[in-house]
Amino acid sequence: MAPASSSLPVLLCLLFSSLAAAAMDAAETETLLRVMEAVSSDRDWRSAAGADPCSSPWPGLECKPAQSGGATRMHVARLDFGVLPNPTCKDTATFPLGAFALPHLRALFIVDCFKNPDATTAFTLPPASNLSASRLQQFSIHSNPSLSGTLPPQLASLSSLQVLTVSQNALIRGEVPQGIGELKNLVHLDLSYNSLTGPIPSRLGDLRGLVGLDLSYNSFSGPIPSRLCELTQLQKLDLSSNNLTGGVPGTFTRLKSLTFLALSNNGLRGRLPTGFSGLRDLQYLIMENNPMGVPLPSELGNMARLQELRLANSGCSGSIPETFSLLSSLTTLSLENNNLTGRIPAGLSRLKRMYHLNLSKNGLDGVVPFDGAFLRQLGRNLDLSGNPGLCVTDRAVVPDVGVGVCPDRVCVRSAAAESSVRRLIKGEVTRGLWPRLLLRPASVALCCLLL
């Protein structure tokens, strides 16, 4: 006898198991219908459900067969509310507490749902004892401008959670409950764009499986807890746009999996920890708008995978380290509005992937060391304006890069001559004559003759 195709038995098996699954039981169906009626008036849910809501589920309802009490039945596995084709939320929608009584619910998404400008809805959860059997793995409450209240401490009882998103709900305020550290299965935690306050709980360090942590755009204050370094699987950490103070913890050098670190728009000060450049996988270092007030760390030049380095408006002083010319993956270097001085390292123009370079509003000086190819590569994404001591030798690029033409080549043949011209020009700048000199190369020539 010819052997059957190897996938056939598997297919038959799947077919039989779903055929064999009995309809959802009456109690679960009733719970589902009450949830639907509490949130949405898009349909007459009872007639839409018929004898078995899983026989032809509406968008936003996902059913799965599961065994319980010896029989295989269909159960509600996922509910989505808020955005078409999913059920939309009525103005009088209440928070669907009943959903937590659905015994096999794995995913609950409430997106763009609570937005009645005339009434707020409270974010609440059933008592912890009702949640202990929960199998919820994904819970997402996103873009609900009229959902109010604090993060319920019972969140800590949703022990199967892998993905928790409470994001863009402007009226969600207060502190993060410490119990969040109980959610040992969490892989992604996103609490961005709410109005959360207080410290970042150090117990987040207990979430050892965390790969993504986003607390950006809240009002968290105090220092960054050094215990976050225990999140050794962490790839993305975003704490930007809060009110964090202190420094970057020295323990951060242990976050070896990090590829994305954003700490911008806070009150962080001081040096990056020694050994920071050992974070070999880091691709994005986004730190602008912190009063760091230190020289740019030359060791950052060791971070070969770095694609974006943003340290604008950070009170950085000193020169741009030559080592930055080694950042061969760099596409964006944003250092505007600091106190950087000295020459621009010529090696930067070897960075073939560079796409955006902003060095404006610093105290850089000397001849811009970029060749035509590099200038074309950057186009309008190069900004050197606001550095009175910088100049270019090619008149044609002046409008693009925002700096003036260097004094005539005749004058700058020798370094000594260059510096005396420079001293002279600097004197002229303070007397406001620089623009006129720029407009009149003849007068530059004249000043050269006078030297």
Ligand SMILES: *[C@@H]1O[C@H](CO)[C@@H](O)[C@H](O)[C@H]1NC(C)=O
């Ligand atoms: C909590 O569980 C009890 C007992 O099963 C039940 O009577 C009650 O309605 C549940 N409360 C909520 C808010 O689900």
Ligand SMILES: *[C@@H]1O[C@H](CO)[C@@H](O)[C@H](O)[C@H]1NC(C)=O
């Ligand atoms: C940040 O913290 C400072 C000092 O604690 C406080 O005065 C300020 O109001 C806070 N700002 C925000 C946006 O929370």
Ligand SMILES: *[C@@H]1O[C@H](CO)[C@@H](O)[C@H](O)[C@H]1NC(C)=O
């Ligand atoms: C640059 O340094 C001066 C004096 O050291 C200081 O007053 C100024 O605020 C600094 N500027 C920036 C942008 O940090």
Ligand SMILES: *[C@@H]1O[C@H](CO)[C@@H](O)[C@H](O)[C@H]1NC(C)=O
């Ligand atoms: C550079 O930064 C300044 C802010 O200081 C900004 O106004 C300007 O648009 C930026 N230039 C480019 C090319 O991104």
